[in-house]
Amino acid sequence: MSPLHRITRLAAIAAGLALAAGCKPAAEPTPAPPGAPKTEAAAPQGGKAAAAMTKDGKPIKIGFLVKQPEEKWFQDEHKFAKKCAADNGFEVLCNGTKDSAKILELIDNLATNGAQGFVICTPDTKLGPAIVNKAKDLNLKVFAVDDQFIGPDGKFMEDVPYMGISAGDIGEMVGKSLAEEFKKRGWKAEETAAAGITFEELATSKARTDGAQKALVAGGFPKDRIFTKNEKTTDIPGAMDAMQALLTQHPEIKHWLVFSMNDEGVLGAVRALEGRTFAPETCVGIGIGGSSCFPELEREKPTSFIGTALISPKRHGYETTEMMLKWIRDGVEPAKKTLTKAIMVDRSNFKKIAKEEGILD
Ligand code: FCA
Numbered sequence: 001m002s003p004l005h006r007i008t009r010l011a012a013i014a015a016g017l018a019l020a021a022g023c024k025p026a027a028e029p030t031p032a033p034p035g036a037p038k039t040e041a042a043a044p045q046g047g048k049a050a051a052a053m054t055k056d057g058k059p060i061k062i063g064f065l066v067k068q069p070e071e072k073w074f075q076d077e078h079k080f081a082k083k084c085a086a087d088n089g090f091e092v093l094c095n096g097t098k099d100s101a102k103i104l105e106l107i108d109n110l111a112t113n114g115a116q117g118f119v120i121c122t123p124d125t126k127l128g129p130a131i132v133n134k135a136k137d138l139n140l141k142v143f144a145v146d147d148q149f150i151g152p153d154g155k156f157m158e159d160v161p162y163m164g165i166s167a168g169d170i171g172e173m174v175g176k177s178l179a180e181e182f183k184k185r186g187w188k189a190e191e192t193a194a195a196g197i198t199f200e201e202l203a204t205s206k207a208r209t210d211g212a213q214k215a216l217v218a219g220g221f222p223k224d225r226i227f228t229k230n231e232k233t234t235d236i237p238g239a240m241d242a243m244q245a246l247l248t249q250h251p252e253i254k255h256w257l258v259f260s261m262n263d264e265g266v267l268g269a270v271r272a273l274e275g276r277t278f279a280p281e282t283c284v285g286i287g288i289g290g291s292s293c294f295p296e297l298e299r300e301k302p303t304s305f306i307g308t309a310l311i312s313p314k315r316h317g318y319e320t321t322e323m324m325l326k327w328i329r330d331g332v333e334p335a336k337k338t339l340t341k342a343i344m345v346d347r348s349n350f351k352k353i354a355k356e357e358g359i360l361d
Pocket residue numbers: 071073121146147165204234261262288289311
């Protein structure tokens with residue numbers, strides 16, 4: 001491919017993906033087709049703060065790349081990164097892709113567009129070494145969010161600053177709540193099973209679903225009645241398929257308790273259960289997230305999805321970007337590891353708590 005052709009292709013990819021994510025494109029914006037979502041200007045254009053500059057007088061620009069720009073959690077991370085940019089007078093370049101090759105191209109684009117660093121939730125944690133090498137080559141600082149990089153030795157790359165959730169503990173909160181629901185409902189153990197929609201190849205996911213199983217057993221639920229199924233994609237269709245498979249394998253089960261790595265995992269499973277006539281009286285699921293399940297918890301008629309372990313896209317979007325700003329502007333290195341907590345919420349209190357946490361306006 002000729003260099004010119006390659007540049008044009010990359011710019012097209014960048015602009016398209018940025019529009020999909022509802023963010024300011026990293027490259028020169030192409031004219032939006034009629035009906036396309038409006039792109040939001042980031043600071044310094046959008047904010048009141050004075051422009052933040054590097055020591056050598058360049059305007060600060062920070063990338064924020066995510067693996068699933070269509071997922072609400074990541075859209076909220078972008079929203080809070082933009083808030084941080086507006087408050088502090090720098091520009092944030094939001095983008096994302098599931099594709100491992102494209103994520104590396106997006107990093108190139110950040111450098112071309114004058115960024116000094118980026119926050120990233122990588123589509124594949126094993127890309128960690130490639131991302132770090134690329135960042136070094138391009139003289140960009142890198143901060144991992146949500147999914148921690150894995151090195152060639154299979155171990156976490158602890159040298160790269162990281163903010164993630166306390167995955168094991170949060171999984172345990174979900175398992176404990178499900179064990180309580182099981183007792184409260186008086187379901188017979190021999191007619192009940194727990195469905196774990198897992199994604200074992202991602203460490204933060206495995207820790208969450210392992211934690212849920214541990215707490216279910218500690219809460220008195222029989223270990224041999226926990227069935228897990230790995231989802232192929234971490235979204236609602238992926239979870240629906242996994243739950244369908246469990247339902248086919250276990251047609252005898254009358255009551256289900258559902259857990260997964262995130263809200264999408266539980267929502268997909270609940271939709272599959274509803275398809276087989278299960279209802280709030282016969283199954284119950286609790287998610288992890290918050291961002292994606294608010295519409296579900298707002299429904300007039302309650303569903304089997306009864307609550308979530310609310311985590312903070314504000315902390316993961318705003319604070320990571322702020323730490324990157326301080327690193328670039330002031331030379332203050334971020335903490336190597338920040339683990340955030342969750343709060344259990346249900347239909348009755350999710351709005352109030354999300355507001356208190358600054359997640360909802
Ligand atoms: C992972 C998941 C997201 C979210 C985040 C904190 O990246 O894929 O859904 O739970 O961790």
